Structure formats: C-alpha cells, structure tokens
Amino acid sequence: MRISELASATGVEIETIRYYEKEALLPAPARLDNGYRAYTAQHLERLSFIRHCRALDIPLADIRRLVGFMVQPVDDCGDINHLIDDQIARVRARLKSMRALEKQLTKLRAQCDEEHAGRDCGILHELVAAAHGEACACHSAKPLPEAST
Template identity: 65%
Template sequence: MQIKQLARATGVDVETIRFYEKQGLWPEPARLANGYRDYAPLHLERLAFIRHCRALDIPLPDVRRLLEAIDAPRAACVDVEELVDAQLARVRARLQSMQALERQLLQLRSACSGEHAHQGCGILKELVAAAHGEACVCH
C-alpha cells in the first residue's frame, strides 16, 4: 500500500509517517517499480501500535523500547512494566499540576462576580496586577 493509504487506514498524517520512518521505527518498505514505497501489513500494524502508544502520551524513545520488546518476545517483561510505571508516574504528576492550576483558576474566578463593565472586573484587575509583579489571588 502507498503512504496515503497507510495514512488513511491509521489516521496518521503522511508527514508523521515519514518522521517515524526516519526515526527507524520499522523496517524499510519495499519499493515499487516507480520508486514509491510499498508498505506491508507489518507497517500498518506497527504504525497502529505507535499511534496507540502516542495516544497514551508515551514518549517516542519509550515507544521505540516497546517495539524492541515486541521484536524480542522471549525477553523479560520487567522493562515493559517499568516503562509503563514511569509513564503512569508522569501522568500522575501532570494530574497534580492540573489540579493545582484548577485551584488557582477558581481563586481567580472568585475575584469577580456580577455583571459590570470590564473596568470593574476583578479578574482583569488581578491579572494586570500580576503582570506588574504584584500579588495575585491565584498565587
């Protein structure tokens, strides 16, 4: 299959497929007589795997390690477990950061209530004060 067909089948754009290919995430595809790459079912499977891993926000170097684990099926699964544990720790840290951001935004939101002109908006006053280096209700 040609790259456009591969892109359509996986939902991955052509430039991303080319990037993954340059990163060496799969074997070089065969070439047709006209020089076009001829992607095989293996490429489709690996690209779908990569896409799923990226949807889980797994960094590309870790995706490479997972692909290497697939290519060495008799190797111990400990590396894969550690990789997923590390990703889980990153996600948990981001969740904590997002929850702190939510609290800050809620505090900022509480600075303004009711309908009035922008000049009386507590949110805008707090943001402008922060821009001037003054304390803000959210920090």
C-alpha cells in the same frame, strides 16, 4: 498499500509516518518501480501500535524500547512494567499540576461574579496586578526583572 492509504487507515499524517521511518520506529518500506513506498500489513500493525502508544502519551523513546521488545519477544518483560510504571508516575504528576492549576483558576474566577464593564472586572485587575509583580488571587507576588536601558 501507498503512504496515503496507510495514513488513511491509521489516522496518522503522512509527514508523521515519514518521521517514524526516519527515526526507525517504522521499518522502511520497499519501493515500487515508480519510486512509491509499498507498505504492508506489518507496517499497518506497527503504525497502529505506535499510534496507540502515543494516545497513551508514551514518549517516542519509550515506544522505541517497546518496539524492541516486540522484535525480541523472548526478553524479560520486567522493563516493560517499569516503563509503564514511569508513565503512570508522569501522568500522576501532570494530574497534580492540573489540579493546582484548576485551584488557581477557580480563585481567579471568584474575583468577578457578575457581568460589568471590563475596567471593573476583578479578574482583569488580578491579572494586571500579577503582570506588575504584585500578589494576585492565584499567585504570590514575584519581583519583576529589572529593565535594561
């Protein structure tokens, strides 16, 4: 199959496929006489694997390690478990960060509970105060850096 067909079958952009080839995540395909790449079912399977890993937000370096385990399936899978444990820890850290962000936005949203002119908007006042280094509903005050002249 050609690269456009592989892209269509997997939902992966052509430039991304080329990038994965360059990074050796996807083996280089054979070339036809006309210079076109000729992808096989193995390329489709590998690219689908990579796409699924990316959907799980697994970094490319870790995907490379997982591909290595696919190539050497007799190796102990303990490292795979550690890799996924590390990914779970990254996801949990992001969730914690997102919950904190949600709380900040909720506090900010509470500053304006009705519609009125922008000049009277509590949210805008809080955001402007923060831009001036003052405390706002969602952050403590931070001094602004000195302007250089």
